[in-house]
Amino acid sequence: MSLDRKSLKLLSEQRYAKGGVRKGYNMRTLHLDLGSRKISEKPVSGDMKDRFVGGKGFGLKLLWDATRPETKWNSPENEIVIAMGPICGNTNYPGSGKSLVVSLSPMTGVPIDSNVGGYFGPYLKFSGWDAMELQGKAERETIVFIDGNEGLIQFYESPADIPADTHLLAEALTHAFASDPSNAADLQAVAVVSAGRGAEHSPMGLLNFSLYDRRRQGIRVKQAGRGGIGTVFRDKKIRAVVCRYKGVDQNSNDAADPAEVQRLGLKLHREIVKNDDQQCKMRRQGTAHLMEVMNDYDLLPTKNHKYGQDPRGPEIASWVWEKLLSQNLPDGCWYGCTLACAHAVDRFELETGPYKGQKVVVDGPEYETAAGVGSNLYIFDPHGILEINFYCDTYGIDTISFGTTCSFLMECWELGILDKERTDGIDLGWGNWKGAIQVLHDLADGKRFGVLAGKGVKFLSKHFAEEYGADAQLMKDIALHGKGLEQSEYISKESLAQQGGYYLTNKGPQHDEAWLIFMDMVNNRIPTFENKAEALHYFPMFRTWFGLQGLCKLPWNDIEPADNARWPEPNKVPEHVANYRELYTAITGESLSWDELILQSERVYNFQRSFNVRQGYGHRKDDYPPYRAMGPVLEDEYLAREERYDKQMKEKIGVDPAGKSVAEKVRLTREYRTAQYDSLIDAVFKRRGWTADGCPTPEHLRKIGMDLPEVLAVVEARIAGDA
């Protein structure tokens, strides 16, 4: 659809003094009150910069200040904060185009943070802002436009007939707001943040961040997927936020040492060009390269995380995707990312839904999507996976939450809890992608079974027990979520450390804090509780740092120096850590030791935990996995890996399985594994400087420099209450 900017009704506008980035910072943030359409700016103090660094740190700080302990996801004061970080936007070092989005999540009630590519974040930064707060609720459907070259912010009324789905909406807005839509460079200067129809009917709504792809002559989208930020966006009646900025160059960040930024970037570019084909093949397959690796190690979720391996796994292996993904294109989500994992399937013909028969570009699939809406639903048809991928994106629905929810529904179907009467006629047998996608279409339309399904597994597990008489414990056991957020797509049963990596997290079970399965399960490098606790301290802290800077995690360890294995602690990829420290110094002009890097993260990580505490969460009880994530729930699940579990019973539990019934063995295994997890919590909380109930101690907050009076007051009140 073609949309003329002049035809849009301008509601209000305001000019702002164009800023200028100095050494990676604008030292000010933008606040938009959607209800009053008031625009204001806030200075970034030296103290805020020192304590919170940027990106997710700034986002959480602004969100904390804007909300109260009583604030819910749909309270007007809840915000969506998009924040970048000092390294964000440099064009030399691969993976430097990320922005971090935070909000109080409709799924968990606590802050969610989502790391997203696309051009919006860097453009917003070069438009003069280190972060943008969207607060309040608009009275009518609104499009916000930020013109970074002019120093202008405009509020438009979104026309009633504008398409709601992202692939059409972002395309139309990119053309409408380009200075000259016939010029590819002008189209590339526009970036759009939008949701989709699905986000209006489900708490698992996401935000799509666009980039204009000059070669495809159309928009692509990257997702701030987790935790329902798209749902908050639509609740605020924002249709889209558009940013235009033209003029990005090698030193838009005004780096302290631009030649050093070049040197570091070129060093990694060369490493990628040389090694990627022998390592992860990100340039050809993206994250889908993981498929067969996970299947081989019994880690690829199938049938709602019941199993980790299936003989049909190779039907959706990396080589299958490589043939479908278009090759020889620089598919980075920001300039200068030679790891280029943002692949797409082009000219994909849809078989269902409102766009049936049309040919579209499918962004992906990422590993998480191929596993989540593929193997985990027992769908091994690449077409079905791609079709669900496309519709999730354009409807603004998180593929991970949708996949894990759908797998739960399919298991309930298998268990006889659901039938066609309860699903409004949809067959949810394993592998039926047309059934899964019908749920998605209904969800987007806000009708029939889709509305119920879209509420996520926390709600559904309780609902099925209460309304359909399902076994309440079983429902709890197989509903893969923590804090209300669906688990992402790795089997964690055989790695105690990864159970912690998923569930001892601030936002819920997402793999971006720690991925320890190989270290723990395969290589047995962290055998003791103390070893695991150290890993569950170091890796979440280290990986938090990417979110403070506006960086992507993938160029850290999805490409490695050829001699990485020869270094001590190769899992930390020490040479790349050195790159990051040097890059930070080259941009900000400030030195940073490895310990200081961890400390920057530790401050923000503990602030986020304290934020959870402030909102009434952050208790030990909030950090337990459902048992499906820890071990075999059902007897057939045990029997499928009987040899392994029996061996563990003999060697680890010290009980002879001979002569015991399967039910007895399931019970013994469960008791043992649950106790192990409890011991892990004790060790991890201790290492992190928290109480046994998971609250940061005032002493620890003082030690790391996160001793703000308002934070101390929260944890002191909680600890006093616990006592």
Add this chain to the structure above:
Amino acid sequence: MIKYLKTDDEKCVGCMTCTAVCSKLFFKEDNPAKSSIQVVGLGAGKFHLVACDQECRKCVAECPTQAITVAKTGVVLVNKSLCVGCLACVAVCPIEAMRFFPAMKSPFKCTACGSCVPHCPKGALEIAEKEESPASRVWAEAIARVRKEGTV
């Protein structure tokens, strides 16, 4: 056809006249590091001349802003106004013919302008033409496969 700077290592004596001509023409200084033709000493009086062969076009395929294009003459050109200075092109160049200078915002390369040719005292340089190879078309074929014709 592709126009390019043809080099003959056998004739080169390493006098650096070509680098002086090139860097003075484009950067107003005699600085071999700012020359689009490189003279690499191999020892024993031998030299290797490096200038873009205009043929592989890996840089054209890699550029995120399509700042690197192929002219009608077949010569590969960098458009500085579109370039964001990421240096991905420098990394993918198999012969290090895409050059950059520290803190300079854009890379540079030989454009087969021929200015150095008459100055070479040994006749090691000439502007020549050659046929396109299959590699020369990979970037264009990749685009043709994903262009939107037929899509919504």
